[in-house]
Amino acid sequence: MSNSIPVSPVADLETPLKFAYWVPNVSGGLVVSTIEQRTSWDFDYNKKLARIAEDSGFEYALTQTRYAASYGADKQHEATSFSLALLGATERLKVISAVHPGMWHPGVLAKFIITADHISGGRSAVNIVSGWLKDEFVNFGLDWLEHDERYVRTEEFIGVLRGLWTEQSYSQSGKYYNITDFTLNPPPLDVPGRAHPEIFFGGNSTAAQAAAGRAADWYFSNGRSLEGFRDNISGVVRAAESGARTAPAKPRFGLNGFVIARDTEREATETLREIIAKAHRPAVEGFAAAVKEAGQSTSDGKGMWEDSTFEDMVQYNDGFRSRLIGTPEQIAERIVDFKKIGVNLLLTCYLHFQEEVSAFGRDVLPIVRELEADLARKNGTELNTGLLPTTDLEGAHTR
Numbered sequence: 001m002s003n004s005i006p007v008s009p010v011a012d013l014e015t016p017l018k019f020a021y022w023v024p025n026v027s028g029g030l031v032v033s034t035i036e037q038r039t040s041w042d043f044d045y046n047k048k049l050a051r052i053a054e055d056s057g058f059e060y061a062l063t064q065t066r067y068a069a070s071y072g073a074d075k076q077h078e079a080t081s082f083s084l085a086l087l088g089a090t091e092r093l094k095v096i097s098a099v100h101p102g103m104w105h106p107g108v109l110a111k112f113i114i115t116a117d118h119i120s121g122g123r124s125a126v127n128i129v130s131g132w133l134k135d136e137f138v139n140f141g142l143d144w145l146e147h148d149e150r151y152v153r154t155e156e157f158i159g160v161l162r163g164l165w166t167e168q169s170y171s172q173s174g175k176y177y178n179i180t181d182f183t184l185n186p187p188p189l190d191v192p193g194r195a196h197p198e199i200f201f202g203g204n205s206t207a208a209q210a211a212a213g214r215a216a217d218w219y220f221s222n223g224r225s226l227e228g229f230r231d232n233i234s235g236v237v238r239a240a241e242s243g244a245r246t247a248p249a250k251p252r253f254g255l256n257g258f259v260i261a262r263d264t265e266r267e268a269t270e271t272l273r274e275i276i277a278k279a280h281r282p283a284v285e286g287f288a289a290a291v292k293e294a295g296q297s298t299s300d301g302k303g304m305w306e307d308s309t310f311e312d313m314v315q316y317n318d319g320f321r322s323r324l325i326g327t328p329e330q331i332a333e334r335i336v337d338f339k340k341i342g343v344n345l346l347l348t349c350y351l352h353f354q355e356e357v358s359a360f361g362r363d364v365l366p367i368v369r370e371l372e373a374d375l376a377r378k379n380g381t382e383l384n385t386g387l388l389p390t391t392d393l394e395g396a397h398t399r
């Protein structure tokens with residue numbers, strides 16, 4: 001933990017950091033490289049992974065949504081059905097399904113998630129993503145909106161979800177959705193600590209930050225440096241404090257990071273070097289072209305991946321940029337530095353998911369918890385250990 005990083009006023013030092021992992025529900029692993037990845041996209045692998053994760057101290061899993069082969073991911077499982085199956089296979093893990101406005105009607109999704117919430121005892125959540133893969137929309141015969149306009153639709157979409165989850169006889173009229181006097185019965189489960197199933201939101205651009213600041217419970221970003229993520233947070237906070245926020249509580253912040261934890265820093269950086277050296281160049285370049293097109297019409301050129309290098313894009317959500325690469329101690333320190341600037345949740349990915357999620361729980365998390373407790377004490381408060389998730393490191397591989 002670096003003493004030179006000041007604690008931001010948005011940092012929540014009492015609440016333990018939360019940890020999530022990307023569900024590998026698409027083929028090819030989370031890096032576009034021919035390096036060995038002992039990760040599979042099939043359900044059996046993922047069921048075991050989810051159980052390992054919840055036993056290792058992870059509170060969330062995020063299932064990505066992808067319909068078409070792209071960027072090394074030739075095969076994909078659909079996100080909401082896969083998430084529901086993972087909820088059925090676990091006891092405590094909350095599973096977040098990524099969904100695209102434009103692919104779903106928000107009322108249909110609201111209903112689906114309520115059912116998933118009842119089946120899982122209140123563990124269902126969504127990540128609203130506005131989309132970058134134009135061909136998925138165009139080739140389905142759906143409208144492809146320009147960049148900033150996608151966020152207009154997204155914000156309305158979130159309004160409908162929240163309205164239908166919290167109100168009876170809900171009505172909303174807008175440019176994209178018109179809901180008249182609608183009640184969904186049953187409502188979502190009444191779970192302490194949340195007003196309804198949690199609404200995450202992924203995006204980096206100025207339009208994304210503003211929409212998330214007004215409407216989302218959680219803002220998720222691609223991998224970023226400390227300075228970079230500070231900028232994102234301030235964009236979201238500015239919008240949240242503008243008086244136009246429709247969500248019941250302050251926004252919370254999640255950051256993506258690709259974890260390479262090894263016994264020595266040298267081994268970890270050597271693994272990163274090998275990932276990049278073995279990158280699948282045509283796939284990375286194809287992805288770069290697609291996302292540039294998707295972000296083209298941002299008013300200020302600050303779309304996601306806008307300043308990403310070839311190396312960054314080998315992990316498709318810029319996960320190397322968060323620099324969770326080194327020994328367990330170094331990674332834990334880096335994570336707590338992110339907490340100081342306002343991060344509440346780390347969304348992680350790995351080369352070998354089952355093995356490394358388990359190792360992360362065993363080797364990195366205990367150090368994070370010690371550092372978090374120190375940080376709280378140094379700032380005159382206490383880490384609320386009552387909020388820590390239950391772990392079962394012994395049981396992690398036996399279920």
Ligand SMILES: Cc1cc2nc3c(=O)[nH]c(=O)nc-3n(C[C@H](O)[C@H](O)[C@H](O)COP(=O)(O)O)c2cc1C
Pocket residue numbers: 063064065066098127129130131132133201202203204205206207208220221222256294295302303304305317347
């Ligand atoms: C954490 C996170 C998860 C994402 N998951 C998906 C996904 O599952 N499917 C998808 O098409 N896009 C996903 N995206 C990308 C968004 O759809 C969208 O392209 C991105 O938010 C555009 O960013 P921009 O507004 O910065 O240009 C994700 C983004 C983030 C930050």
